[in-house]
Amino acid sequence: MQSRRDRVLAQWVAEPVGATDVQAYVAEIIDVRTTAAGDEGVIAKILADVRERIGSFARWSFEPTWRR
Template sequence: MSTFDNRERAEENRFAHDQELAFKARVKRARLLAAWAGPQIGRTDIAAYGDELIDADMKEPGDEDIIARLLADFAAANVETSRHVVEIQLQRLGEEAKAAVLAQG
């Protein structure tokens, strides 16, 4: 195998690893969001709510799907919040999730 082939394989492996870490961070973020939002909207089944948020987050690329779901859940529970508050929590908990995933290796 040539040096070029070895480099190409290493890049592919690194890309796959990075994608796996990004996925794990998104899942962790959804669970953290469930722990944050769940009690505010009257959800006691935080693990199940986390699974629902993971499903919502995986529907489309980007964050719009999970933001829309959270805003709808707050509205359905008659709890006032703003898109800005949800986006701030999404950012903060996303950073926390990334750090946790990277710490796990």
């Protein structure tokens, strides 16, 4: 269940953080979990990627791409 959740989360976040290869980004997130980082590691990685690309969640639109 966690693997599926991480995969879906990574696919959702891949575009906003500028990941050009979605499957590679998904694999990177799954790898974070399997290296004993667990939920905290996955969340920390995604937040770091979002902050690096976007700056903060306040400036990030959660609307689907087709609505922008």
